[in-house]
Ligand SMILES: Nc1ncnc2c1ncn2[C@@H]1O[C@H](COP(=O)(O)OP(=O)(O)O)[C@@H](O)[C@H]1O
């Protein structure tokens with residue numbers, strides 16, 4: 001028996017847990033231990049995308065699922081059929097099978113279905129029974145072993161009926177096919193595949209299938225995100241669904257939770273630059289060179305989130321080019337000292353931009369103090385690009401953003417640019433300021449016991465400005 005409440009299940013689908021940590025002012029701290037967190041916070045965000053496909057019997061649910069699976073050929077996808085969770089009929093029920101209602105929610109073992117889905121969502125392999133429509137049993141055929149996947153499709157007439165099952169789904173599709181088409185298909189299928197006679201099929205339809213559709217299935221249509229008329233014939237709808245799933249799968253799971261969080265598109269060039277700046281053996285001049293390249297990419301990406309106005313220009317060919325005009329009222333704010341490393345890239349992109357500064361003193365991580373600020377007087381009229389290459393606990397970011405908001409800048413006019421973010425910090429900032437935008441180049445695993453991002457890249461300011469011990473050693477060796 002699965003004892004998870006609806007809230008528990010909803011939590012596993014949308015919330016974030018950091019095992020081995022305890023919560024403190026919205027942050028999770030490590031109790032004791034080694035360099036890496038016990039459970040990688042990053043892994044906790046890696047959850048499969050769950051799609052529910054409901055609709056009347058013979059509406060084309062299986063056909064729609066098959067098409068989605070075929071088009072997602074480069075992804076690991078598993079299909080789970082609600083039919084697999086039909087209760088076995090007792091001997092007595094078997095003697096009067098014509099009186100059994102297979103279309104009622106109680107015909108299914110929902111607890112077993114929930115337990116299987118829960119395991120798959122948590123990356124565990126499961127055994128799923130294969131239902132025999134001729135013997136009315138789920139233990140005639142060997143169970144199917146299903147491994148965890150990127151996408152789980154749960155298909156069945158009543159998959160939207162139980163709120164606990166609905167809560168597991170990231171996308172709900174209702175296949176809407178005319179009743180006469182469904183009946184015609186069902187007669188064909190049940191007489192051919194399930195060795196039933198047409199009279200029995202029609203009796204079952206009028207006694208159970210149609211009333212259950214009206215009472216239990218149709219009322220769940222309102223939960224659907226997408227309603228597909230004409231089932232598998234609707235290629236446009238299926239293409240759009242597949243495109244949406246691909247987009248979602250390509251995103252970090254935190255971007256699915258926080259729509260204003262943007263991670264720049266990763267390429268081997270970007271991974272290569274990250275490899276260099278994270279390598280403890282990288283010398284200062286290489287560190288600065290590659291950090292600058294990455295910072296420039298983040299700055300350009302951040303500028304792309306500013307508002308624009310349309311503008312037409314005449315090209316030297318005499319033709320009209322319809323383009324856009326940059327947002328003019330901008331300023332940067334760097335968090336001293338690491339944030340200053342991002343100022344050059346911002347100046348290189350925005351000629352003459354005003355850049356303010358904020359200094360936050362770190363005493364442990366719970367006692368942070370704002371000790372210096374110099375911001376443009378008219379900052380409240382400007383869009384603000386806040387510069388800090390590392391987002392760790394989120395404490396400094398919260399202080400800096402709160403100050404900028406106190407100066408009159410609307411939250412939605414702030415874009416926070418950083419190179420490396422810890423999930424904990426993102427969680428804190430995005431929850432506290434849901435309207436600011438964050439642009440980062442990579443999201444790391446978590447924080448270590450000193451609240452430093454891991455794997456991270458050490459103290460950014462020291463490595464960028466050459467004040468780390470190793471460089472002093474290196475210099476003294478070369479003297
Ligand atoms: N677009 C379609 N055109 C013709 N026959 C179809 C179409 N979609 C499904 N079928 C047929 O109708 C029957 C029921 O379709 P299926 O996808 O299994 O429905 P469901 O899974 O909703 O019960 C199957 O025999 C299938 O081959």
Ligand SMILES: Nc1ccn([C@@H]2O[C@H](COP(=O)(O)O)[C@@H](O)[C@H]2O)c(=O)n1
Pocket residue numbers: 056057058061083086102103132133136156157209
């Ligand atoms: N032993 C059974 C079990 C189920 N049914 C019917 O199957 C329908 C659900 O499957 P679909 O593929 O059509 O979605 C449902 O309407 C049940 O009446 C059955 O006939 N015999």
